[in-house]
Amino acid sequence: MIHVENKHLEAHAFQTAKGSNMFCGDSFYLSLKEDYFICVLADGLGSGQFAHEASRAVTSVVESKPKETINTLMDHCNQVLIRKRGAAVAILRVDFKKRIYEYSCVGNIRFFVHTSNNKLVYPMPVRGFLSGRPQKFRTHRYSYEENSAFLLHSDGFININTRELLGSKQSVWAMTDRLKAVQKNTNDDMSFIVGTLL
Numbered sequence: 277m278i279h280v281e282n283k284h285l286e287a288h289a290f291q292t293a294k295g296s297n298m299f300c301g302d303s304f305y306l307s308l309k310e311d312y313f314i315c316v317l318a319d320g321l322g323s324g325q326f327a328h329e330a331s332r333a334v335t336s337v338v339e340s341k342p343k344e345t346i347n348t349l350m351d352h353c354n355q356v357l358i359r360k361r362g363a364a365v366a367i368l369r370v371d372f373k374k375r376i377y378e379y380s381c382v383g384n385i386r387f388f389v390h391t392s393n394n395k396l397v398y399p400m401p402v403r404g405f406l407s408g409r410p411q412k413f414r415t416h417r418y419s420y421e422e423n424s425a426f427l428l429h430s431d432g433f434i435n436i437n438t439r440e441l442l443g444s445k446q447s448v449w450a451m452t453d454r455l456k457a458v459q460k461n462t463n464d465d466m467s468f469i470v471g472t473l474l
């Protein structure tokens with residue numbers, strides 16, 4: 277549904293709604309620039325329109341302030357959820373010049389990076405969800421090597437062999453096709469973002 281590509285990174289984001297819902301309770305936003313990539317995935321509590329509104333509010337924050345630090349963004353995302361449904365929120369930022377990525381997550385969203393020396397990195401989320409209450413965040417920061425692959429997904433995702441998929445050295449389109457073929461879950465909204473760091 278969204279595909280971005282430049283000489284540093286390629287990524288594809290895809291989602292499906294629970295059952296026959298009109299609204300997907302998950303939202304994502306991706307922005308790829310010359311020197312950075314920022315991406316947010318939010319899973320609004322429950323499903324349907326109000327879950328959608330909560331997760332959209334979160335992605336709008338990141339869209340409007342892409343240069344803020346991840347911690348500040350998480351704070352703003354938390355604030356915007358006051359008097360809305362809560363949401364699980366994950367933010368990823370990649371700095372191509374410094375060759376680092378930073379990641380922060382509160383709630384049930386999973387993130388994996390497979391490095392070229394066959395290591396799988398999966399920073400742990402802070403438990404809970406954002407709802408406007410005071411919240412601690414934990415930003416993980418790693419350097420990366422070229423030819424790494426990553427996967428970010430919400431909890432409606434049907435688990436796969438992540439190490440095998442990300443280590444397969446396949447194109448983003450090929451990985452996307454493989455994931456789409458498996459994701460037949462109708463009990464929850466589902467989103468994934470799969471990509472490569474070049």
Ligand SMILES: [Mn+2]
Binds near residue numbers: 319430431432464465
């Ligand atoms: Mn969910």
